[in-house]
Amino acid sequence: MSDSAHEPAHAAISDFLSEERRFPPPEGFAEGAVVSDRSLYERAEADPEGFWAEQAGSLEWFQKWHTVLEWELPNARWFVGGTLNVSVNCLDRHVAAGLGERVAYYFEGEPGDTRTISYAELLADVERFANVLKGLGVRRGDRVAIYMPMIPELPVAMLACTRIGAAHSVVFGGFSPDALRDRINDAAAKVLITADGGWRRGAVVALKENADAAVAGAPSIEHVVVARRTGDADGPTPMTEGRDEWWDDLMAGADPSCEPEQMEAEDLLYLLYTSGTTAKPKGIMHSTGGYLTQVAFTHRAVFDVHPESDVYWCAADIGWVTGHSYIVYGPLANGTSSVLYEGTPDFPDKDRWWDIIERYRVSILYCAPTAIRTFMKWGAEYPDGHDLSSLRVLGSVGEPINPEAWTWYWQTIGGGKCPVVDTWWQTETGAIMIAPLPAVTTCKPGSATFALPGISAELVDDAGEVVERGGGYLTLTRPWPAMLRGLYQDPERYRETYWSRFEGRYFAGDGAKLDEEGYLWLLGRVDDVMNVSGHRISTTEVESSLVDHPSVAEAAVVGAKDETTGQAIIAFVTLRGGQEHTSERGEDLRRHVAKLIGPIARPKTVIFTDELPKTRSGKIMRRLLKDVAEGRDLGDTTTLADPLVVEEIRRLSSQQPTEE
Numbered sequence: 001m002s003d004s005a006h007e008p009a010h011a012a013i014s015d016f017l018s019e020e021r022r023f024p025p026p027e028g029f030a031e032g033a034v035v036s037d038r039s040l041y042e043r044a045e046a047d048p049e050g051f052w053a054e055q056a057g058s059l060e061w062f063q064k065w066h067t068v069l070e071w072e073l074p075n076a077r078w079f080v081g082g083t084l085n086v087s088v089n090c091l092d093r094h095v096a097a098g099l100g101e102r103v104a105y106y107f108e109g110e111p112g113d114t115r116t117i118s119y120a121e122l123l124a125d126v127e128r129f130a131n132v133l134k135g136l137g138v139r140r141g142d143r144v145a146i147y148m149p150m151i152p153e154l155p156v157a158m159l160a161c162t163r164i165g166a167a168h169s170v171v172f173g174g175f176s177p178d179a180l181r182d183r184i185n186d187a188a189a190k191v192l193i194t195a196d197g198g199w200r201r202g203a204v205v206a207l208k209e210n211a212d213a214a215v216a217g218a219p220s221i222e223h224v225v226v227a228r229r230t231g232d233a234d235g236p237t238p239m240t241e242g243r244d245e246w247w248d249d250l251m252a253g254a255d256p257s258c259e260p261e262q263m264e265a266e267d268l269l270y271l272l273y274t275s276g277t278t279a280k281p282k283g284i285m286h287s288t289g290g291y292l293t294q295v296a297f298t299h300r301a302v303f304d305v306h307p308e309s310d311v312y313w314c315a316a317d318i319g320w321v322t323g324h325s326y327i328v329y330g331p332l333a334n335g336t337s338s339v340l341y342e343g344t345p346d347f348p349d350k351d352r353w354w355d356i357i358e359r360y361r362v363s364i365l366y367c368a369p370t371a372i373r374t375f376m377k378w379g380a381e382y383p384d385g386h387d388l389s390s391l392r393v394l395g396s397v398g399e400p401i402n403p404e405a406w407t408w409y410w411q412t413i414g415g416g417k418c419p420v421v422d423t424w425w426q427t428e429t430g431a432i433m434i435a436p437l438p439a440v441t442t443c444k445p446g447s448a449t450f451a452l453p454g455i456s457a458e459l460v461d462d463a464g465e466v467v468e469r470g471g472g473y474l475t476l477t478r479p480w481p482a483m484l485r486g487l488y489q490d491p492e493r494y495r496e497t498y499w500s501r502f503e504g505r506y507f508a509g510d511g512a513k514l515d516e517e518g519y520l521w522l523l524g525r526v527d528d529v530m531n532v533s534g535h536r537i538s539t540t541e542v543e544s545s546l547v548d549h550p551s552v553a554e555a556a557v558v559g560a561k562d563e564t565t566g567q568a569i570i571a572f573v574t575l576r577g578g579q580e581h582t583s584e585r586g587e588d589l590r591r592h593v594a595k596l597i598g599p600i601a602r603p604k605t606v607i608f609t610d611e612l613p614k615t616r617s618g619k620i621m622r623r624l625l626k627d628v629a630e631g632r633d634l635g636d637t638t639t640l641a642d643p644l645v646v647e648e649i650r651r652l653s654s655q656q657p658t659e660e
């Protein structure tokens with residue numbers, strides 16, 4: 001990625017910054033903050049291993065480690081010789097410290113049912129369910145598959161696995177039977193934990209039927225445990241005699257206490273499958289001691305968590321890594337009270353989120369830019385009328401957040417008084433890597449700012465030379481405690497995918513840019529970079545300049561094959577409520593991009609659509625839009641949240657005159 005490639009886009013960001021849009025931590029915010037001290041960066045830089053050892057020291061260990069790090073690229077071993085148990089760190093030690101009555105989860109079901117679960121209750125459930133698993137033949141080192149809706153039984157199942165030293169593999173409840181089957185088979189899981197169904201926009205998702213279809217092709221499964229959620233709302237649940245058991249029946253007969261296994265720091269904690277460039281999903285392996293150390297530290301530091309008073313809500317799904325690290329392990333390790341919400345933001349009404357924040361007095365909100373842009377699209381009616389004054393810190397994750405959405409989040413949701421932390425990380429990194437510290441870092445809207453203490457990120461060019469200013473490939477130069485330990489049963493693919501492109505470096509697959517002051521700006525996956533007449537233009541920056549226009553709620557940009565320019569920029573745009581899809585509007589938007597970035601970035605075509613195709617975790621599927629723009633058959637659409645959206649876009653784009 002050459003510097004000149006980014007010149008036009010770079011100018012856009014400088015323009016933006018020249019408006020002096022900088023956001024220092026609000027006055028008085030640092031008072032009593034968990035991390036209020038810049039010296040953390042310096043201490044960590046001077047002695048990264050010492051820094052991480054200090055963080056590991058805030059966990060409870062049966063046996064202390066003798067070596068902080070053994071590093072033989074690409075294999076890291078952290079806290080070697082140390083033994084611990086994750087459920088003990090997330091539960092027992094808080095109860096032992098007298099915090100058993102503290103709320104672990106405020107559960108809010110989609111239909112409006114609620115349950116409050118204290119740390120003592122969560123521990124009791126986890127111990128019982130750990131015994132259930134043992135009774136079903138699960139042993140230390142085995143794998144357990146979990147396919148559940150966002151109900152309290154899901155973290156219970158995960159924590160019960162950690163108690164007995166089994167690795168879990170959570171498969172997102174929106175995945176198909178085939179996707180579930182492939183993941184079970186890759187891990188050779190012994191037991192599958194699921195539910196009769198899940199609620200989604202008032203309808204039942206037939207989880208058990210999907211599970212049955214998957215298990216029909218998954219010979220390793222000996223037992224299926226079924227939690228009750230939707231009951232007979234959707235007809236009776238099929239149960240296979242001798243294989244399937246109801247959660248409640250097993251719990252009723254289980255021993256209430258379960259000794260925790262003393263696990264090695266490097267033992268496998270869980271597998272989480274993520275799609276790569278090939279059809280076969282990658283089984284990302286996470287460890288026990290290093291992973292828990294970094295998720296606990298980052299959760300505390302990045303969100304400035306005060307567990308005794310905060311109500312924290314990460315609105316992701318536990319089926320993704322964000323939920324693993326920042327709904328389950330990080331918050332529980334820190335003794336935090338969290339909201340656990342089963343449903344979507346628009347059910348039964350478009351103010352569901354703001355209602356939840358108001359009722360639970362949520363003080364920390366962590367969500368994805370796609371949610372924020374959706375709210376912007378819904379317009380000024382929401383969140384009007386709700387008291388959001390309890391909010392203190394706002395987080396963003398999953399995609400680059402454009403400056404417009406950042407500013408709207410800061411102003412409209414945070415009332416201009418909450419630091420916004422944009423957090424860059426990956427399933428593979430396990431924990432947040434690049435983010436501001438809310439009591440310390442002056443933010444620039446749209447920038448994830450700097451690598452966290454203990455983390456070293458650098459940009460490099462095509463030749464692997466370090467880039468000090470401008471665009472490059474994002475790499476990590478040192479091992480970190482929560483890093484993936486490999487791809488399940490595929491060490492070669494692990495080395496090849498992450499550690500071979502640039503010598504001695506982990507290559508994240510993202511492009512980024514460093515501005516004059518050393519702030520990092522994420523530009524999306526490098527495969528999202530367009531090439532128009534030899535100019536490399538980032539989809540993110542064109543999208544960002546489109547969303548900068550007051551009429552635009554959300555935009556997705558792709559480079560489609562073009563005979564003259566190599567690629568042509570096609571923009572799919574969702575307008576804010578009340579705006580009309582006219583060709584003048586399209587012209588206006590093309591002009592706006594040309595003004596902000598330069599004529600080279602002017603979209604050839606603007607296609608208006610009410611929705612964009614997104615994965616179920618909220619990432620825009622640009623590949624599908626590219627297929628549409630190039631008139632190709634759509635490839636794999638299994639991860640789409642709503643397949644009808646692409647059909648609609650296909651219809652719209654076939655009607656669209658191409659503007660020259």
Ligand code: 7RM
Pocket residue numbers: 274320321322396397398399400401422423424425426427428448508509510522523524525617
């Ligand atoms: C946590 C998560 C990882 C990919 C990553 C990026 C993109 C995530 C940000 C971001 C810009 C961010 N894990 N990404 N966070 N891009 N700014 N703050 O999303 O494995 O599902 O995805 O997501 O491209 O490589 S993930």
